[in-house]
Amino acid sequence: MKKEETIDFNIKSSWHAISRMYNQQAMRYGGTMSIGFALLNIHSEEGTRATKIAPLMGLETRSLTRLLKSMEEKGLIFKQNDEVDKRSVKIFLTKDGKKMKEKSRDTVLNFNAAVRSVVSSEELEVFFEVIRNVNKVIEGNLNYEKVPV
Numbered sequence: 001m002k003k004e005e006t007i008d009f010n011i012k013s014s015w016h017a018i019s020r021m022y023n024q025q026a027m028r029y030g031g032t033m034s035i036g037f038a039l040l041n042i043h044s045e046e047g048t049r050a051t052k053i054a055p056l057m058g059l060e061t062r063s064l065t066r067l068l069k070s071m072e073e074k075g076l077i078f079k080q081n082d083e084v085d086k087r088s089v090k091i092f093l094t095k096d097g098k099k100m101k102e103k104s105r106d107t108v109l110n111f112n113a114a115v116r117s118v119v120s121s122e123e124l125e126v127f128f129e130v131i132r133n134v135n136k137v138i139e140g141n142l143n144y145e146k147v148p149v
Contacts, residue, residue: 007134018111025107029100030074034067036104039076039097047092049082076100 003009022033034057041056042048054064068091071077076097082088093101116124 011134021111022107026104029103031100031104035071035074035076036100036107038064038067038071039093039101039104040108042077042091042093042097042101044093044098044101047080047090050079050089050091053091071097 019033022036026032026036037057038053041053050064050068053059053068054061057064059067068077068079072079074096075094077091077093079089079091082090119127
């Protein structure tokens, strides 16, 4: 089997292409794809607990800490102790953070519209089903080691 025919090669190849595209767009505004993704996961008005952001992004806590520090230095976010749970810290968007979040949101929506203009709804339904099944294998719900090659 050629590597181009493997599932993981195609997923990784597509993700890297998407990542490069998003990073190129984000650089125009002084950001990165990671910053844009983080901004999209922070509630614009109510803020979001820092502990909730890492799982939403699939990041380790250390990586998120570095990312949030960078975002704070760029003036995109600020931290505040949670009024209900004083041990918890909430992340809020600044005015600049909200503007960059909108640019990030528009970039994602424009990419999705472009894909939907060349991929039918039926094809997307099949794609999403395939991705769900791939994730089941990854999560261990299906044991790929017992499937004959």
